[in-house]
Amino acid sequence: MKLLITGGGGFIGSRLARAVLARGELGGAKLERLVLADQVAPPEALTRDPRVEARIGPLDAQCEALCREGFDGVFHLASAVSGECEADFDLGLRSNLDTTRALLDALRAATGRGAAPAKLVFSSSVAVFGPDPSAPLPDLVGDGTLPAPKTSYGTHKLICEHLIADYSRKGYIDGRSARLMTVTVRPGRPNGAASSFFSGIIREPLAGEEAICPVSAEVSHPLTSVARTVEGLLAVYEASIDAVGGRLGLNLPAVNATVGGMLDALEAVAGKAVRDRVRFVRDENIARIVGNWSRGCTSVRAGKLGLRADADFESIIRQYIADCRESPNGAAALKGLA
Amino acid sequence: MKLLITGGGGFIGSRLARAVLARGELGGAKLERLVLADQVAPPEALTRDPRVEARIGPLDAQCEALCREGFDGVFHLASAVSGECEADFDLGLRSNLDTTRALLDALRAATGRGAAPAKLVFSSSVAVFGPDPSAPLPDLVGDGTLPAPKTSYGTHKLICEHLIADYSRKGYIDGRSARLMTVTVRPGRPNGAASSFFSGIIREPLAGEEAICPVSAEVSHPLTSVARTVEGLLAVYEASIDAVGGRLGLNLPAVNATVGGMLDALEAVAGKAVRDRVRFVRDENIARIVGNWSRGCTSVRAGKLGLRADADFESIIRQYIADCRESPNGAAALKGLA
Numbered sequence: 018m019k020l021l022i023t024g025g026g027g028f029i030g031s032r033l034a035r036a037v038l039a040r041g042e043l044g045g046a047k048l049e050r051l052v053l054a055d056q057v058a059p060p061e062a063l064t065r066d067p068r069v070e071a072r073i074g075p076l077d078a079q080c081e082a083l084c085r086e087g088f089d090g091v092f093h094l095a096s097a098v099s100g101e102c103e104a105d106f107d108l109g110l111r112s113n114l115d116t117t118r119a120l121l122d123a124l125r126a127a128t129g130r131g132a133a134p135a136k137l138v139f140s141s142s143v144a145v146f147g148p149d150p151s152a153p154l155p156d157l158v159g160d161g162t163l164p165a166p167k168t169s170y171g172t173h174k175l176i177c178e179h180l181i182a183d184y185s186r187k188g189y190i191d192g193r194s195a196r197l198m199t200v201t202v203r204p205g206r207p208n209g210a211a212s213s214f215f216s217g218i219i220r221e222p223l224a225g226e227e228a229i230c231p232v233s234a235e236v237s238h239p240l241t242s243v244a245r246t247v248e249g250l251l252a253v254y255e256a257s258i259d260a261v262g263g264r265l266g267l268n269l270p271a272v273n274a275t276v277g278g279m280l281d282a283l284e285a286v287a288g289k290a291v292r293d294r295v296r297f298v299r300d301e302n303i304a305r306i307v308g309n310w311s312r313g314c315t316s317v318r319a320g321k322l323g324l325r326a327d328a329d330f331e332s333i334i335r336q337y338i339a340d341c342r343e344s345p346n347g348a349a350a351l352k353g354l355a
Numbered sequence: 356m357k358l359l360i361t362g363g364g365g366f367i368g369s370r371l372a373r374a375v376l377a378r379g380e381l382g383g384a385k386l387e388r389l390v391l392a393d394q395v396a397p398p399e400a401l402t403r404d405p406r407v408e409a410r411i412g413p414l415d416a417q418c419e420a421l422c423r424e425g426f427d428g429v430f431h432l433a434s435a436v437s438g439e440c441e442a443d444f445d446l447g448l449r450s451n452l453d454t455t456r457a458l459l460d461a462l463r464a465a466t467g468r469g470a471a472p473a474k475l476v477f478s479s480s481v482a483v484f485g486p487d488p489s490a491p492l493p494d495l496v497g498d499g500t501l502p503a504p505k506t507s508y509g510t511h512k513l514i515c516e517h518l519i520a521d522y523s524r525k526g527y528i529d530g531r532s533a534r535l536m537t538v539t540v541r542p543g544r545p546n547g548a549a550s551s552f553f554s555g556i557i558r559e560p561l562a563g564e565e566a567i568c569p570v571s572a573e574v575s576h577p578l579t580s581v582a583r584t585v586e587g588l589l590a591v592y593e594a595s596i597d598a599v600g601g602r603l604g605l606n607l608p609a610v611n612a613t614v615g616g617m618l619d620a621l622e623a624v625a626g627k628a629v630r631d632r633v634r635f636v637r638d639e640n641i642a643r644i645v646g647n648w649s650r651g652c653t654s655v656r657a658g659k660l661g662l663r664a665d666a667d668f669e670s671i672i673r674q675y676i677a678d679c680r681e682s683p684n685g686a687a688a689l690k691g692l693a
Contacts, residue, residue, distance in 0.1 A: 263490075
């Protein structure tokens with residue numbers, strides 16, 4: 018089978034690629050070719066695999082070629098993140114809406130030429146939820162909570178969920194949308210997402226650096242490890258649509274934790290000196306965005322697929338530390354550890 | 356003030372235009388100019404008014420000119436209907452999504468040049484609701500019921516609701532979305548909407564013609580008169596966003612009636628001979644679409660704006676008959692009446 022991962026050079030995309038390559042099959046079909054489309058190059062460890070082909074460049078410009086080619090399966094992860102979309106409205110529309118439309122139309126064109134509808138998993142987001150005057154946010158948002166996005170990013174994700182459901186209803190693709198929780202601990206540098214600090218307040222202290230927490234310790238949020246996220250994406254891909262429970266977006270499992278609880282976990286895993294590298298300096302802009310996010314999630318439909326959240330936030334931190342230790346240049350990421 | 360009505364040549368648009376012209380003001384501001392943009396020409400009775408300017412042609416091609424001009428207010432009613440969108444997927448995307456994007460970007464460009472954000476009322480639809488494996492449709496759908504569209508038309512309406520909410524959140528427009536119920540009795544000929552028969556089974560018998568009902572008498576549906584619909588659109592325009600209850604789509608009031616109840620009302624108003632002109636000939640295609648619609652609606656938010664449904668379906672029929680009697684060529688529409 019031929020598989021496409023958009024955003025395949027990114028953090029989640031490259032971890033997903035690694036998992037699929039290691040399994041060697043998807044949904045019972047042998048993996049023959051894996052195309053990683055991204056603006057950035059995927060890690061060399063992936064491109065060394067003869068099954069992998071990297072396509073570097075904007076996704077919308079690639080869609081015509083993707084359309085000619087046709088794919089059996091797609092993980093559509095490429096996206097401009099929340100902070101970018103708030104800063105540049107047109108960029109968000111182009112990257113998240115127009116590009117998804119172009120991708121869906123490319124897949125639809127392949128189906129029109131007689132190919133079986135490509136199976137597609139879309140990485141939606143818990144950012145589809147927000148409080149609204151007509152619908153206050155419940156303490157934990159569920160699969161069936163009324164989405165009311167409070168960012169352009171969340172708006173785009175929700176819109177794409179519904180486009181994918183409609184293209185699927187028409188038989189052009191076989192699409193499903195999994196709502197990702199905030200993945201932490203992301204390696205590397207802060208990105209443009211307003212949620213970036215959820216990784217930064219763990220990652221920077223572990224690397225021996227100071228970190229700024231822009232919101233209060235009481236802020237609660239649904240969090241997940243990258244491993245659980247990849248596991249969720251694969252399960253949603255491989256399940257029948259009946260088992261997924263239809264085409265509406267499905268919440269992946271999360272550990273619902275407060276910032277204070279995250280730091281307690283950091284102290285338990287890495288010691289007080291590490292925790293003490295986090296300073297609270299409120300950023301009104303980020304606090305306002307985060308204040309509109311859900312404080313936690315339930316994931317009944319994902320549970321029926323056998324998916325489970327990480328055991329607790331400590332285990333998410335331990336997973337990150339283990340990943341760093343495995344990584345060839347991961348030592349620097351842990352130089353704050355005693 | 357300058358007002359734009361897209362779809363201003365259509366049934367609801369021209370009735371809305373008539374109402375605004377008769378009032379001479381909107382939201383306390385004097386109506387100076389009313390632009391009716393549509394693919395079809397508005398009734399001559401409207402264009403005779405010196406305040407009215409008709410712009411005939413596809414809306415997307417008009418957006419550049421609309422952008423240069425700027426408007427204080429917009430009712431965005433133009434849309435490809437459900438049957439058209441099911442028959443021609445690209446037409447639906449173009450007419451309902453791309454055109455709305457172009458309109459919103461035109462209004463945003465005007466705001467960017469320093470104009471006050473235009474107030475916009477979008478005619479969404481009860482078609483945003485549908486049954487879903489993960490969210491069965493309640494007997495009556497409310498403002499807060501989880502939308503799960505089962506047509507491309509409903510998908511587009513829901514997507515536009517969220518785009519409009521996001522453009523509003525950013526301050527580019529001041530938009531609100533009112534979900535129209537099925538407006539009946541529409542005059543003229545059947546249109547491409549799957550709901551067309553809800554008018555046809557009343558209109559044709561009153562004109563002395565046979566009508567085919569493609570679904571069973573037990574089918575229940577939320578119905579409204581055009582007068583109540585126009586009243587609702589105006590109220591949603593004039594209310595503060597706090598009074599509207601936010602930017603999420605709001606259900607306009609409806610009479611929830613079965614097809615059998617509609618025909619009982621027809622008999623009560625017009626006699627048994629008129630009712631007997633309706634024959635039941637099932638159309639599987641229409642029955643399948645209608646089977647996915649809500650059986651009725653509640654409208655708590657509209658109620659808080661003081662909006663009420665028609666008293667009953669009989670009064671909807673009587674309103675249609677009165678409209679025909681007022682219309683210069685309405686006699687033919689009633690020649691089936693004894």
